[in-house]
Each structure stands twice: as C-alpha cells, then as structure tokens.
Amino acid sequence: MLGRIEYKYLVGVVFVFGLFMDLLDMTITNVALPTLQQEFSANTTTIQWVVTGYLLSLAIFIPVSGWAGDRFGTKRIFMFALGMFTVSSLLCGLAWNVEALISFRFMQGVGGGMLTPVGTAMLFRAFPPSERAKASAMLAIPAVVAPASGPVLGGYLVEYQSWHWIFLINVPIGVLGLIVAGIVLREEKQEQTGRLDVPGFLFGSFGLASVVYALAEAGSRGFDDGRVLLFGLGGLALLGVFSAIELRTSDPMIDMRLMQNRLFASANAVQVLSMAGMQGALFLLPIFLQAERGMTPLESGLATFPQAIGVMMMVAPAQRLYRATGPRRMMMVGMVGAAISTFALLAVGLETNVWWVRLIMLGRGWSFALTLVPLQAATFATIRLEDTGRASALFNSGRQVAASFGVALTATVLTSRMTYHHASLGNPALRDGAVLAFHDAFFVAGVLAIVGVVASLLIRDRDAISTMTAGQAVAATRA
Numbered sequence: 315m316l317g318r319i320e321y322k323y324l325v326g327v328v329f330v331f332g333l334f335m336d337l338l339d340m341t342i343t344n345v346a347l348p349t350l351q352q353e354f355s356a357n358t359t360t361i362q363w364v365v366t367g368y369l370l371s372l373a374i375f376i377p378v379s380g381w382a383g384d385r386f387g388t389k390r391i392f393m394f395a396l397g398m399f400t401v402s403s404l405l406c407g408l409a410w411n412v413e414a415l416i417s418f419r420f421m422q423g424v425g426g427g428m429l430t431p432v433g434t435a436m437l438f439r440a441f442p443p444s445e446r447a448k449a450s451a452m453l454a455i456p457a458v459v460a461p462a463s464g465p466v467l468g469g470y471l472v473e474y475q476s477w478h479w480i481f482l483i484n485v486p487i488g489v490l491g492l493i494v495a496g497i498v499l500r501e502e503k504q505e506q507t508g509r510l511d512v513p514g515f516l517f518g519s520f521g522l523a524s525v526v527y528a529l530a531e532a533g534s535r536g537f538d539d540g541r542v543l544l545f546g547l548g549g550l551a552l553l554g555v556f557s558a559i560e561l562r563t564s565d566p567m568i569d570m571r572l573m574q575n576r577l578f579a580s581a582n583a584v585q586v587l588s589m590a591g592m593q594g595a596l597f598l599l600p601i602f603l604q605a606e607r608g609m610t611p612l613e614s615g616l617a618t619f620p621q622a623i624g625v626m627m628m629v630a631p632a633q634r635l636y637r638a639t640g641p642r643r644m645m646m647v648g649m650v651g652a653a654i655s656t657f658a659l660l661a662v663g664l665e666t667n668v669w670w671v672r673l674i675m676l677g678r679g680w681s682f683a684l685t686l687v688p689l690q691a692a693t694f695a696t697i698r699l700e701d702t703g704r705a706s707a708l709f710n711s712g713r714q715v716a717a718s719f720g721v722a723l724t725a726t727v728l729t730s731r732m733t734y735h736h737a738s739l740g741n742p743a744l745r746d747g748a749v750l751a752f753h754d755a756f757f758v759a760g761v762l763a764i765v766g767v768v769a770s771l772l773i774r775d776r777d778a779i780s781t782m783t784a785g786q787a788v789a790a791t792r793a
Contacts, residue, residue: 322440324498329433331491332396334456335484336426339368339403341464341596346477353477354412363416369714371423373526374519376711379428380435380704381511388436389499391428393492399425400488406481434706436499438694465600466619469611511566517556524549526715529722537726569704572697578705580772581693582712584645587769588652588685589713590720591762592678595656596621597721598728598759602752603671605740607664620672624679625686632687640775641688648688649770651681653763659756663749685766692778720762728755 343365350356350364383391402421409415471479528546535542560566573579596618603614635644655677662671697705731754732738737747 321498321500322437325436325440328392328491328495328499329437330456331487331494332392332399332429332433334460335399335403335487335491336429337456337460338464338467339422339426339484341460342468342471342480343368343464346468346472346480349472349477350412350415354415356412364412364419367416368419368423368426369526370523371420372427372714373522373711375424375427376431376714377518377522377708378515379431379710380706380708382428383432383435384704387501388432388439389495389501392432392436392499393495395425395428395432396488396491396495397425398422399429400485400492403481403484403488407478407485431706431710434710435702438702438706463619463622464615465611466615469613469615473610473612511560511563514556514559514563514566517552517559521549521552521556522711522715524552529715529719532722532726536730566704569701569708572701572705572708575696576772577696577774577777578693580769580774581641581689582709583769583772584649584685584766585689585693585709586712586716586719587762587766588649588682588689589716590723591652591656591759591766592682592720593717594720594724594762595659595678595756595759598724598752598755599659599671599675601728601739602662602749606745606748606752617668617671618675621675621679621682624676624681625683626679628680628683629687632683635684636688636691636781641692641778641781642770642773642775644684644688645770645773646767648681648683648685649763649766651677651684653760653767655681656756656760656763660753660760664745691781692773695778695781720759723762724755724759727758728752731755 379391379395399422402418402425405418406415406422409418467483468480471477471483524545526549528542528549531539531545532542537543537546557570560570573582599618600611600614603609603617604611609617632644655674658674658677662674693709694702694705728751731751732748735747735750737744737751739748741748
C-alpha cells in the first residue's frame with residue numbers, strides 16, 4: 315500500500331509525526347508548571363528550568379543538526395533524534411524529582427533540536443522547487459495546531475488524568491513515527507561535508523544558549539538585571555566570534571554566507587518578527603484568561619484553540635493564493651492581519667464575551683497561515699540543494715530564538731507594567747490595573763507584527779520564481 319504513495323508525501327507524513335510532538339511539547343508543559351511545582355515542592359526559580367532547560371538544549375543542538383544530517387545521513391539522524399525525544403519523554407513521565415525532570419527535559423531538547431532542521435531538509439529535498447508551497451502547507455498545520463493544542467490537551471490531562479501524561483503521550487506517537495520512518499525513508503548523504511566545525515559549534519552553541527538563557531531569565535528579572543545583561547551581552551559577543559569564524563572557515567557548521575542570499579535573509583527577518591509577535595501574544599493570553607478571568611487551564615485552552623482551526627481553514631486557500639500571487643503580498647496581508655488581531659486583544663476585558671476571544675484567535679490563525687505558507691515555500695527557493703541542510707538549521711535556529719525573545723519580551727513588559735499600574739497577577743482587588751498591564755504587553759506584540767509588515771516589503775516575488783507556476787513566474791519577472 316505504501317508503495318503506491320509518492321515518496322515525497324511519505325517524507326511529509328513522517329516529518330509531521332516528529333514536528334507535531336516537538337512543537338506540542340513547547341506549550342503542553344506550561345499549564346502543568348503549578349502542578350509540578352507542588353508535586354516536587356520546588357520553588358519558582360527551580361521549576362522554570364523545566365522550560366528553560368528544554369529551550370537551552372534546543373538552542374545548542376539545532377546548529378549541529380545540518381552538518382550531522384549531511385555527514386551521517388538524514389534518515390539516520392532523523393531517527394536518532396526521534397528516538398531520543400521519545401525515550402526522554404518516557405523518562406520525563408517517570409521522573410522521581412525535579413532535578414531528574416530537568417535533566418530529562420534537556421535530553422528532550424537534544425532530540426527536538428535536531429528533529430526539525432533535519433526533517434525540513436528531507437522534506438524540501440523530496441519536493442521539487444515548484445511544489446514548495448505544497449510542502450509548506452503540510453508543515454503549516456502541525457506548526458500551529460500543535461502549539462495551540464498544547465494548552466487544551468495539557469489542561470485536560472492535568473485536570474482529569476495526571477501530569478505524567480503530558481510527557482507519556484509522546485511515547486506511542488514517537489514509536490509509530492520510528493516504525494514508519496524505518497520502513498519508508500531513504501538514506502541521503504551529501505558529498506564532501508567536511509569535518510565538524512568544532513570552534514563554530516562551541517562558540518555558536520554556548521553563545522546561542524547564553525542568549526536564550528538571558529531571554530528566559532528576563533521574563534522574571536527584567537532586561538536591566540545584572541545576570542541577564544551578563545549572559546545576554548556575553549552571548550552576543552560569543553555569537554559575534556561565531557559569525558567571524560563561520561565566514562572564514564571552508565566547512566562552516568552554519569554557513570553565515572547564506573545570509574548574503576537576499577531572499578533567504580529577507581524571509582528569515584519576516585519569520586523572526588512573525589514568530590516573536592505570535593508566540594508572545596499566545597504566551598500572554600492563557601495567563602490572562604486563567605489569572606484574571608478565573609478560567610481553568612482547559613477552558614482557556616479551548617478559548618485559544620480557534621487559532622489552530624483558522625490555520626487549518628486557510629492552509630489550502632493559501633496554497634492556491636501562493637501560486638496566483640507569490641509570497642510578498644501574502645506575507646504582507648498575513649502580517650497586517652496578525653497586527654490587527656493582536657491589537658484587537660486590547661479590547662478584551664474582564665467581562666468580554668469569550669466568543670470575541672475565540673473570533674480574534676480564529677483571525678490570528680488565518681493571518682498566520684497566510685504568512686507561514688509562503689514563508690516556508692519561498693525561503694529555500696534560491697538555496698542550492700547541497701546547502702539545504704545547513705540553511706534549514708539556520709532557519710530553525712532563528713525561529714527558536716524568535717519565539718523565546720517574543721515570550722521574554724512580553725513577559726518583561728507585563729511584569730514592569732504590573733508594577734506601574736500597582737497591580738499583581740491574580741489579585742481580585744487589583745484586576746483593573748492588571749488588565750491594563752496585559753493590554754500594554756499585547757500592544758508590544760502587535761508592534762512586532764507591524765515591523766513584520768515592513769520586513770515583508772523586502773521580499774521579491776521574482777526571487778521565488780522556481781516555487782511558482784509557469785504563468786505566475788512570468789508575471790513575477792515583470793513585477
């Protein structure tokens with residue numbers, strides 16, 4: 315039966331298994347943090363490492379994934395990453411104390427950090443350039459459904475089952491993905507991959523990890539905190555050295571020369587702003603609904619889930635629109651929609667009907683699909699086939715850092731504005747001030763989307779000709 319399905323679609327199905335688990339894990343854990351804190355008698359600083367440890371591990375192992383896939387084979391590395399993620403999920407579910415849980419979360423990040431870049435490289439090598447929009451449409455659904463489903467699924471499991479299941483749920487999905495991957499995937503290696511760029515790996519990994527750590531800590535400490543400044547500026551310095559090394563070495567781990575590619579650099583800029591604004595607002599809303607409006611984790615998850623429905627509704631139309639219009643106008647419309655829907659959250663108060671929240675989230679889903687589909691389709695249009703692995707690692711590193719930055723920035727704004735409005739989180743007597751603080755933070759997320767509109771102006775349809783139909787390619791050359 316599998317033999318009747320084109321190989322490119324089999325790659326897509328296998329990758330979706332891994333991508334869904336990886337992205338689901340980023341949000342499903344958040345709703346369980348209070349339960350985990352009580353379960354392990356941990357303080358707030360310690361329990362935050364359940365999230366921060368995973369993010370740090372992602373940041374360290376994303377950069378090396380491109381080289382590893384090219385050197386040892388994409389099938390082998392993909393299955394290693396999926397297996398690592400599945401086993402560590404099992405261990406997280408069996409964790410006996412908070413230290414063990416943090417260690418196993420770091421292991422999860424090893425698998426998760428290598429899973430997405432290698433899977434993306436496999437997918438875009440399997441699909442010809444003219445069908446990149448179709449490939450990106452396959453990625454759009456798990457890219458938003460998984461994070462949006464996390465609060466719903468996590469809320470249900472924590473309330474009605476056990477916190478262990480937020481990790482154990484990955485095990486059967488991962489095992490099934492490994493079986494299918496072992497049967498259908500073909501091994502692909504790139505010639506002349508060279509040796510591992512050890513200096514680049516060390517400077518890049520520790521620099522990126524330091525920046526992510528600073529961003530994670532900024533949410534509670536503020537950007538002017540000494541530790542945040544030390545790790546943030548130190549990490550940026552390490553990344554500066556990393557960039558200098560990568561530009562000089564003949565076999566870079568992440569080829570920074572790729573950023574000289576106009577379309578690739580512009581698409582990365584749009585992605586950073588899109589993900590920062592989208593994830594920042596998605597981080598704020600469940601906290602607002604639970605702490606200020608008194609919703610349960612499951613109820614707040616159901617209020618935000620229409621964003622995933624919006625993406626699913628828009629994926630197929632977005633794919634057709636891409637063939638008709640190209641990436642630039644689609645990204646502009648998507649980012650404008652993201653800005654409008656984010657600013658609409660400023661009108662949500664303590665008594666606002668929850669259906670307005672759901673409608674806003676539905677619009678955010680439409681907007682995200684209109685941005686993500688052309689973004690995924692066009693980004694690698696002018697990247698050589700042999701560079702796809704490293705380009706994918708760079709692209710996914712940017713997405714991870716952008717999401718972390720968006721969460722840290724909006725959390726920091728929320729904390730500072732709580733102080734300004736003389737409010738505190740979840741205090742019934744101070745809810746009016748808290749609502750104003752949330753509105754200020756939503757405003758910042760909306761500004762990020764506005765800057766994303768400006769970044770989308772840098773995209774040129776003519777650069778993405780290979781991903782369009784023949785008729786639209788001619789039109790793009792005249793634009």
